[in-house]
Structure formats: structure tokens, C-alpha cells
Amino acid sequence: MNFYFKGHIRFCMVTLLTFLAMFVHAQVKPFGMVRVDENIFFDETEINVGSWLSYYSWVLSHGGFEVAQKTLPDSSAIEPELWAYIKRKSTDYLDKQGTFTLQPIGYFAKECKECSRFGKRLPSERRYCAMLDFPITGLTYEQVNGFCEWRTKIEGSNKLVFLLPTPEEWKYFALKGLSEQERRNGFRDSLNNKNCPQYNFNITCNCGNDDYEGKLNGIAMFSPEKTGAFDVFGNVSEMTSTKGVAKGGNFELYAKQCHPDSIQHYDSPEIWLGFRCIAVKNVNKSLQSSIHKNVVQERDIIVDDSVYKDKSNGKFGEFTDKRDGRTYKTVRIGKQTWLAENLAYKPDSGKYWAWDNEERYVFQNGYLYNWNTAKNVCPVGWHLPSKEEFENLLQNVGGIETNKAYNELIPSGGSGYSIVFAGLHLGIDYTPNGLGACFWSSSDDSKRIAWSLGVGSNNQTAGVRATFSKKSGLSIRCIQDN
Numbered sequence: 194m195n196f197y198f199k200g201h202i203r204f205c206m207v208t209l210l211t212f213l214a215m216f217v218h219a220q221v222k223p224f225g226m227v228r229v230d231e232n233i234f235f236d237e238t239e240i241n242v243g244s245w246l247s248y249y250s251w252v253l254s255h256g257g258f259e260v261a262q263k264t265l266p267d268s269s270a271i272e273p274e275l276w277a278y279i280k281r282k283s284t285d286y287l288d289k290q291g292t293f294t295l296q297p298i299g300y301f302a303k304e305c306k307e308c309s310r311f312g313k314r315l316p317s318e319r320r321y322c323a324m325l326d327f328p329i330t331g332l333t334y335e336q337v338n339g340f341c342e343w344r345t346k347i348e349g350s351n352k353l354v355f356l357l358p359t360p361e362e363w364k365y366f367a368l369k370g371l372s373e374q375e376r377r378n379g380f381r382d383s384l385n386n387k388n389c390p391q392y393n394f395n396i397t398c399n400c401g402n403d404d405y406e407g408k409l410n411g412i413a414m415f416s417p418e419k420t421g422a423f424d425v426f427g428n429v430s431e432m433t434s435t436k437g438v439a440k441g442g443n444f445e446l447y448a449k450q451c452h453p454d455s456i457q458h459y460d461s462p463e464i465w466l467g468f469r470c471i472a473v474k475n476v477n478k479s480l481q482s483s484i485h486k487n488v489v490q491e492r493d494i495i496v497d498d499s500v501y502k503d504k505s506n507g508k509f510g511e512f513t514d515k516r517d518g519r520t521y522k523t524v525r526i527g528k529q530t531w532l533a534e535n536l537a538y539k540p541d542s543g544k545y546w547a548w549d550n551e552e553r554y555v556f557q558n559g560y561l562y563n564w565n566t567a568k569n570v571c572p573v574g575w576h577l578p579s580k581e582e583f584e585n586l587l588q589n590v591g592g593i594e595t596n597k598a599y600n601e602l603i604p605s606g607g608s609g610y611s612i613v614f615a616g617l618h619l620g621i622d623y624t625p626n627g628l629g630a631c632f633w634s635s636s637d638d639s640k641r642i643a644w645s646l647g648v649g650s651n652n653q654t655a656g657v658r659a660t661f662s663k664k665s666g667l668s669i670r671c672i673q674d675n
Contacts, residue, residue: 223353223472225293227421235358235366236293236469238412238423239431240340242275243298243325245332247291248340250299250604251347254522254533255509258607264339266331267462272409275324278305285627286557286604286613289321293470294348298325300604315411326411328429328467334436337468344470357434358471360456364440367425367453370418381418381426383448391415392427394448409444409464429467430457439466509609514538514572523673524609527589529582530673532575533611535559540570546618546666548626558615558626561666564643567633571671578672580636580644583657586610587646594656602648602655610670612648618666631660631667646670 226234245266253261268276278301287298305322315326337357344355358366368376375381385391389400392415395407413423427448430439437458442451443465459466510523512532522533537559539545543566548554562570571577578586584593590608591597601608616626629649637643638659645667648655661667 223348224295226472229366229369229420232474233362234472235420235422236471237417237421238292239328239429239467239469241292241325241412242327242329243289244291244293245329245340246279246301246325247294247296247298248343250301251294251296251343253300253604254609254611257508257609258605264336266329266336267333268331270331270462270464270466271329272324272327272464274305275327278302278322278324287321288557289325292326294344296347314408315414323411327409328412328424330409330429330464330467331462332466332468333462334432337432341470349472353472353474355470355472357432357468360433360435360438360440362471363431363433364453366420366422367441370420370422370425371453372419381452383451390427390448392424392451393444394427394442394451395444395446396448407444426451429465430459430463432466432468509533512572512575516572522611524611526586526608526610529586529589531586531610532671533609535613535615536562536570536669536671538570538572540566542566543570544664544666545570546623548616548618549623554615554626558613559668561615561618562633562669563666564633564637564663567667567669568635570669575671575673577633577635577669580634580657582672583632583634583644583646587655587657594654596653598655599648599653614648614650615668617661619661632670633667637663 222228223234226236228234245264249261249264252264265279266276281302283300283302285300285302287301287303289298289303290296291298301322303321305324315323341355341357345353349355371381381391383390383392383394383396387400389398390396393407393410397407410428412428414428415424417423418425424441426441427446428444429441430443431441432439437460439457439459440453440455441457442448442455443457445465446457457466508525510525510530511520512523513520517538519537521536524531524533535558537555539560544563545560545566547560548558568577587593587595587598590601590606590610600606602610602612604611604613612630614626614628615630616628617624617631627650629647629651631648632646634644634646634657641662642659643661643663644657644659645661646655647658647660
């Protein structure tokens with residue numbers, strides 16, 4: 194009996210270890226990519242709008258308004274409706290992660306009025322803005338390489354290097370998805386047995402979606418290749434590491450122009466031009482994969498630990514609260530250094546609330562504290578700002594009770610303060626979080642009322658006011674001690 198149980202336990206342990214080994218091995222493949230060989234991967238689809246906007250939001254938070262503006266696409270080389278969506282400067286915060294960046298899309302509305310119309314160009318309806326699942330276009334070669342470098346640091350942790358594929362690598366990958374007959378023919382069959390297109394190119398047919406053939410479609414609209422990748426041919430041409438050279442064909446071209454050997458030349462951003470990345474394991478800084486052997490080419494992999502260059506002269510930084518390990522972005526405005534995020538520390542005592550009693554809002558909005566709790570909750574080395582310190586902040590960003598200060602303090606502004614509209618707790622109720630935000634100061638006006646910084650979307654001004662009872666729940670932005 195003992196022998197039986199020992200054998201059974203041994204069998205379970207072996208099975209568990211095998212499962213764990215398989216799980217770990219599966220984790221080696223980067224999320225959203227398909228494996229080409231042991232050390233190299235390709236994105237499943239062209240990089241989409243949502244992933245690019247998550248990159249923009251990250252740069253906005255870490256580099257400020259001027260640096261972030263340099264990541265935006267050319268407005269004349271993207272869908273007009275998409276440009277209108279980007280330029281609305283929403284104070285909403287979309288928690289949905291970019292497909293290929295795993296970073297929040299950020300300060301963009303969850304819904305857009307074009308969702309229904311453009312949603313028809315997607316394989317299934319979306320509960321958020323459909324434009325986010327279209328390929329990003331309108332970018333320069335330099336912008337795309339900047340994205341690849343950023344992705345290496347943020348997603349790859351410098352263990353995976355993200356790059357544009359060489360023309361030879363792209364062709365190798367495209368051919369890998371073809372049958373032997375298709376390889377001999379030199380291109381993928383453009384029509385299936387029902388005479389409907391197998392990828393997006395310039396064609397008119399009777400397949401149920403005529404209105405959207407030959408126009409830009411969402412990612413993964415058609416069936417995948419044998420590799421598991423989508424839209425290798427058609428939809429948008431894809432940049433390569435050779436500036437001015439793109440591969441794969443696009444929705445403006447005919448099927449016979451969308452084959453592995455065709456080249457589309459460009460010298461500026463185009464609405465038909467997108468990209469997908471290649472990811473290479475960073476092995477001893479230099480790697481020669483089977484692809485490189487096939488094309489008799491070696492690529493040197495060089496990783497710069499400071500791949501994101503801070504061009505703000507030390508304006509932005511980070512602070513880790515030792516009490517709970519949470520890291521906050523910081524920003525220097527004038528001679529003051531502020532937390533650039535709402536405090537989200539849960540104290541052992543005092544009164545505080547998650548907006549609408551939902552903890553899921555705390556990550557972005559922080560907690561709402563009453564005044565007595567707020568006075569004692571900032572971490573060591575930081576304090577609750579006084580009325581005068583808030584007034585100094587406003588003077589540095591455009592003046593007290595001005596529209597300019599409002600525009601500078603919200604996420605799309607240039608100050609880096611990045612106020613999120615977190616709502617308030619009043620009595621037993623919460624104000625809608627889209628209407629604005631208020632932040633406690635340490636200065637009281639009377640026994641019942643204390644001063645606070647208020648930022649509202651209705652009048653779009655920012656000012657210091659003595660309005661709220663000390664029992665109310667407001668947000669906190671701590672300021673660093675001198």
C-alpha cells in the first residue's frame with residue numbers, strides 16, 4: 194500500500210513538473226507574436242491604433258506634452274475620423290491595454306461615434322471604439338524605429354529586442370505561411386473556392402461586404418496564415434528595416450501586386466503604410482538565427498539601457514512609497530516637485546473611499562480622503578500642499594482661475610501634472626468622475642471648511658477655493674518637502 198501511494202505521488206510530481214516546464218516554455222513566446230524559429234518572432238498582426246496610443250500615453254506621462262506630440266501620426270495620412278478621435282484630448286482614462294504593448298491606452302474615450310460604421314470592417318463588434326483595432330498608419334520611419342526601441346525596454350525588458358524586419362526576413366516569414374504550390378506560383382491564392390478574397394486588396398465582388406473591399410480594414414479581418422499571423426498580404430504595406438522599402442502590398446493594389454517579391458516604395462507617411470515588429474532574443478548581444486543563415490546575413494543586436502531618452506532636463510522622475518511599494522510618477526514645475534498621480538495609499542486608520550465603492554478605480558484615481566486623514570497620509574519626505582503652494586502651482590502653469598491653467602494641468606497639457614477626473618465623495622454619494630477633481634490643501638478656512646484645488650470640465654478652469662466640508666472625500670497630490 195505504501196509503495197502504491199509513493200508511486201502515485203511520484204507520478205503526480207512528474208506530471209506537475211512536466212506541466213510547469215511546458216508552461217514556462219510557452220511563456221517564452223512574447224504575447225501577441227508567432228514563432229518563426231527558436232529565437233525570433235513576428236507580430237500576429239500589423240501594429241494597431243490602440244497599441245500606438247498606449248505608447249503615446251506612456252510618453253505623455255514620462256516625457257511631457259512636447260515629446261508626446263512627436264509620436265502622433267500625420268493627420269493627412271490616416272482616416273479623418275481617427276484623427277478627430279485622437280485630437281479630442283479626452284480626460285477619460287481607458288484601462289484597456291494595447292494589444293502589443295500591454296500598456297493602458299490611456300487618455301482616450303472608450304467609445305467613439307464612428308464605432309458602428311467602422312465596426313463593420315472588423316471581424317466582430319467591439320464594446321469600445323472600433324478605430325483602436327485598425328492598423329496605425331501615417332507614421333515616419335523614424336517614429337516607428339522609436340516605437341521599436343521603446344518596446345524593447347518596456348515590453349522586452351532588454352531581453353527581447355524589437356526591430357523592423359529586413360526585407361529578406363519579411364519574405365522568409367511570408368513564404369513560410371505558403372503551401373508548396375503557392376511558393377511555386379510565387380504568391381498566395383487571392384480568392385477562395387467561393388471566389389471571395391482571402392486578404393484585403395483592391396477588388397469588387399459579391400461577398401457580403403462590398404462596401405469595405407479595397408478600403409482599409411481592421412486587423413485580423415481575414416483568416417490567418419499557416420503561421421498564425423494575419424494580413425501578411427494586403428491591408429497595409431509593412432515597413433522594413435530598409436528606409437523607403439515596404440512589403441506585402443496593400444488595399445490600394447491588386448492581388449498580383451501583393452506577393453512576397455513585390456516592393457512598395459515610400460518617402461513620407463502614407464495611409465496605406467503600416468508595420469509589424471520582429472522580436473529577437475538578446476543572446477550575447479549578437480545573434481545569427483536560421484533566417485539570417487538562409488539569407489547569409491548577421492544582425493548585431495545592441496541594447497541601450499537608456500533607450501528612452503529623457504529630453505525634459507530632469508523634469509520627470511519616480512518615487513516609490515516604501516509603505517506599500519507603489520511607485521508614482523513625479524514632475525517638477527517651477528521650484529516645486531509633485532506626485533504626478535493621485536495618492537493611493539491605504540492608511541491603517543482614518544476615513545477614505547474608493548470612488549463608487551469600487552476598488553478597481555484606485556489604480557488610476559487613487560483614494561478619496563477626508564481632510565483629517567489627508568493631513569497625515571503623505572509619505573515621509575512629502576506633505577499635503579498648503580493653499581499658497583497650490584496658488585504657486587497655478588501661477589507656474591498659466592494663472593489662477595484661468596482656462597490656460599486647466600489646459601496645462603489635464604493629461605493632454607504640457608505641465609506633466611496630469612490631473613485625472615476622479616470625482617468626490619459627498620455625504621453618502623459620489624459625484625460623477627467625469628465632471629472634475631478636487632485636491633485637499635493643508636489650509637483650513639473655518640472649523641468646517643478647508644481650501645482645495647478644484648479642476649472642473651464644465652467651465653474648464655482651475656482654482657483654489659474654500660468650498661468643501663472637511664468630512665468630504667477629495668483626492669490628494671503630495672508635494673515634496675524642501
